[in-house]
Amino acid sequence: MKLQGAKVKICLIALCVAGMLQASFAQSLKASKTIKQDSVYLDFINLFSIPVEVNLSGKDSLGSEVRFKPYTLLHANETLKEALVIPLKSVKDTAQIQIEDYINFKATFGSPFSKEDGTRYILPYLKGMQYEIMQSYGGAFSHKSTSSYYAIDFSLQVGDTVTAARDGVVFFVKEDSKEHCPTPKCIDKANKILISHKDGTYANYVHLDYEGALVNVGDTIKAGDMIGISGMTGFTTKPHLHFVVHKARSVSVPIRFKGVWRKKLKQGKLYRRKR
Structure with a gap:
């Protein structure tokens, strides 16, 4: 630096x-x-x-x-x-x-004084597409910590389009990695986009492709905008999109999706984005 x-x-x-x-x-x-x-x-x-x-x-x-x-x-x-x-x-x-x-x-x-406002998100991929949930809240493989408990792994494949789940501002982009491995030693190798929301939370879109960001730091994003290309980078055994919303201190928070009646997306189930 x-x-x-x-x-x-x-x-x-x-x-x-x-x-x-x-x-x-x-x-x-x-x-x-x-x-x-x-x-x-x-x-x-x-x-x-x-x-x-x-x-x-x-x-x-x-x-x-x-x-x-x-x-x-x-x-x-x-x-x-x-x-x-x-x-x-x-x-x-x-x-x-x-x-x-x-x-x-x-x-x-994040600020510890912010509070989530209950906004409903849209599924983070193109309208009409459907993907299986590889791992949901509290998933046994890697969703056990405070920072990842409410994360969701969608089975996007390399080259699939990632879209914004909520309006916000891009404040971090990493897209320079081509590496992945099945152990935590590759955790820093994951390409990702972070987008802040008006209630102080921020969304993490992780495991993107090399040079797979379609946005830049400072861009204002609307829900449904194309923001990146899915890949297989970082700590992972299969291609997928790791999506999680954090509040301050890297604490993950549960969210609700538009068009999905369940509070928790079910592992192994397919979810189509209708809106």
Whole structure:
């Protein structure tokens, strides 16, 4: 990540897919550096169109040398001034500052003060198409964690079209991977699109094809718009679309679909998008 006057590595952390590993996003918070007197001052800047909770904790080995702000809710395009202050005597090279050498950094999308508004979603594929549910809420293979419990795996094949399930704004796109494997070590290899909603939740469309995004960060999307091409990337044994809606702190939430009377889509059943 290129920053002002320094290379500072900051990763935005979120739980994805099975929630078994932490996936670091390349599109992340930005940091700007200022040197004043005997210290290096770092500001954190949220360039996403969605709030980000930032949690910082100190390294035991550094004691009280480093000053930081333990918790902040950064709104879209907001800057956290002097988030981290490092004494110059503790910095080996001011041009090559690695943040994880000084603090433990964790951040997650969303505001804890938001509340789901009960909006009904549409099935995330083209009208008239039908797909089988490979895994539903609480699925035994990988839908057991807080971040994935309410995820749904639709049996889209490589090359099938993925559509937006709800109006929103695209705030994250990953489409550079060609890799997959049947173990969590490939969890970071999943191509995906994240779309924020007006109630503060955001949808994850995961396992897309290489260069399979049809949208860009910042695009405003309407329900039913074509947003991507299904693939087989990341932690998976078969092609499918992993769809889950999160609120703050990567907590998955149950949703209802238009035209489907069931609260929970049933594993093994086919569902046709009628609207």
